[in-house]
Amino acid sequence: MSTQTPLDLQAAHRHFSAACFNQAWELMDKTDRTPEEDEQMIRLSLASHYHWTQRPDCTPGKESIAYWQTSRIYVLLRQPDNARRYAEKSLAASRADGEAPFLMSYACEALARAAAAAGNHTLRDDYLAQARQYAQKVTDPEDQKALLADLETVLRQT
Numbered sequence: 001m002s003t004q005t006p007l008d009l010q011a012a013h014r015h016f017s018a019a020c021f022n023q024a025w026e027l028m029d030k031t032d033r034t035p036e037e038d039e040q041m042i043r044l045s046l047a048s049h050y051h052w053t054q055r056p057d058c059t060p061g062k063e064s065i066a067y068w069q070t071s072r073i074y075v076l077l078r079q080p081d082n083a084r085r086y087a088e089k090s091l092a093a094s095r096a097d098g099e100a101p102f103l104m105s106y107a108c109e110a111l112a113r114a115a116a117a118a119g120n121h122t123l124r125d126d127y128l129a130q131a132r133q134y135a136q137k138v139t140d141p142e143d144q145k146a147l148l149a150d151l152e153t154v155l156r157q158t
Contacts, residue, residue, distance in 0.1 A: 014055060067089040109150060
């Protein structure tokens with residue numbers, strides 16, 4: 001007779017979707033990452049996204065956030081093509097979720113960062129303008145304030 005407790009897969013997916021996202025974010029905030037930590041950021045972000053897709057409460061909006069984080073990581077790693085690819089996925093998922101202004105603004109922010117990383121300041125500015133338009137439609141004042149502050153950091157990135 002087995003004494004092992006059966007694994008609750010849904011609980012595991014809930015745990016790892018959040019834990020991997022947060023661990024990736026901790027590495028994103030770190031200014032002196034090692035090459036191994038850079039690789040770990042990618043693995044954690046993709047693992048978080050995978051675990052979200054296994055949850056019954058996964059929505060296109062949740063996927064938009066997952067794609068956004070991965071895009072942001074690729075910007076940090078100076079891989080503009082990968083950053084753009086995931087930013088485009090974030091935008092598509094945001095559209096599939098009903099074009100919520102918060103999600104749309106952050107998807108445009110990701111596209112602006114990817115364009116900036118590629119050295120395309122015209123496209124960066126176009127996406128920033130779109131992101132600001134969506135940000136003006138965000139109804140929660142705290143969310144809007146944080147979003148607008150994040151948008152300002154795009155200009156400092158380049």
